[in-house]
Amino acid sequence: MQSSKNITIIGTGAYGTVLANVLTDNGHNVIMHGIENSQVNDINDNHINSAFFRDLIINENIKATNDFPVAIEKAEVVILSVPTFALDSALDNILKYGKRKMSIINIAKGLDEENLDLLSNKIIKKLENKNVMKNFGALYGPSVAIEVILRKPTCIMSCSKDKVFADFIANLFSNEYFIVKSTTDIAGCEVSAALKNVIAIASGILQGYSASDNARASLITIGNAEIYKFAKVFGAEMTTFMNFATLGDLILTCSSFKSRNFSLGMAIAENNSAATALKYHKKTVEGVASAKVAFKLMEKYKIDTPLFEIMYKILYNNLNPSNLINSFFKFATVV
Incomplete structure (x- = not known):
């Protein structure tokens, strides 16, 4: 397992919460950025995200905020966990508030309808040469959120054109119940x-x-x-x-x-x-x-x-x- 990383998850939806749970189980410092105050408060005060998982307890070390600059201030890794229609806004905020180069991991599922292209190409084009993106990858695979929250065995893929970074992502997330294998075919x-x-x-x-x-x-x-x-x-x-x-x-x-x-x-x-x-x-x-x-x-x-x-x-x-x-x-x- 890797040394502890400061990780920001943009979005407080079901799968973002799942990954926050996995990462804090692995000893990483995770802060989630959300726009719904009820979800942010639920995570901080009750250690649940009842909008998606009712009363299931999540790792108490997960933090949440609706203040984007605070969320990204110490981030070494940023996970894009927003719907595709909200992706542009998230990227704009990274460009606006990012103070250092960060590793970007996308988990949004979809394609770039405007350009008939991959979302990864859209993200890379928007962030490259702006002094905020160290490297880029993604995470995909069969992982029903409720089952991962319950720590049921799950196997997925980390993806990056850079094999070293794909392996980094795999090591970041992998534990006894959440197994991640790497590929360069993003x-x-x-x-x-x-x-x-x-x-x-x-x-x-x-x-x-x-x-x-x-x-x-x-x-x-x-x-x-x-x-x-x-x-x-x-x-x-x-x-x-x-x-x-x-x-x-x-x-x-x-x-x-x-x-x-x-x-x-x-x-x-x-x-x-x-x-x-x-x-x-x-x-x-x-x-x-x-x-x-x-x-x-x-x-x-x-x-x-x-x-x-x-x-x-x-x-x-x-x-x-x-x-x-x-x-x-x-x-x-x-x-």
Whole structure:
């Protein structure tokens, strides 16, 4: 285990809280920055984050603040744990208040819709040559938040083009219940982390229509193959699509009732309409936005991914979701 580091987590959401718990278990000094006073106070005063985990106790050494300069003042490592729509604001604050070079680790899952690019490229372009970023990496993999809080065994991937930094991240987080392996294929892991959520919505639709386990297994296989077609555009390696951040996370998200994307898919089938399901779905579901970016990538790079195409039409063109079942076996040609 590494010597103690000063770590700032930007965001007080579920997964940021999970990672704060892991890192403080490992003896690091963790401060979280949040914009919700109730969550900040909950963490400081009660050692819980009841908005996400009810009365489950988290490590009492975790600190929280809504004062960004205070949060980042002593940071050696900064973890970006905000939704993709809040990423620009977080980066602006780092540029404004950062006083030294820090290691940046992204855990936000998504793609850069504006530039049809990787989030990692967006982050690097914004922070490089500004004297605030020492190195950059990311963390992805199958890790349902509630299970990690309960310290259930979990294996994920640290990613960076710099192998030394990827190993640094792995060592930073790894302990007896949270195992992290490293890779330099950040593109493959990042694209899969974003697009697997679209496949999870499709899997939820199958579940909602009482499709078979056979169908879900086929869907996961087809989905993994189609995601690789997107990732290949960004230089990803095929072998990456057998690791925890790709195949592992895809299997989990497509089969767990704890998955927001899977749950949305079930609601779409129940309502027989994506528009109706989304109207009443309060939680952020990353796969909806990712389907839109995927469709734009399909058009730009002429990528043949029929499963993603039909999911886009279900989510944005009001196509009846039963078409996923009716057209299912046509997708098998992509494998």
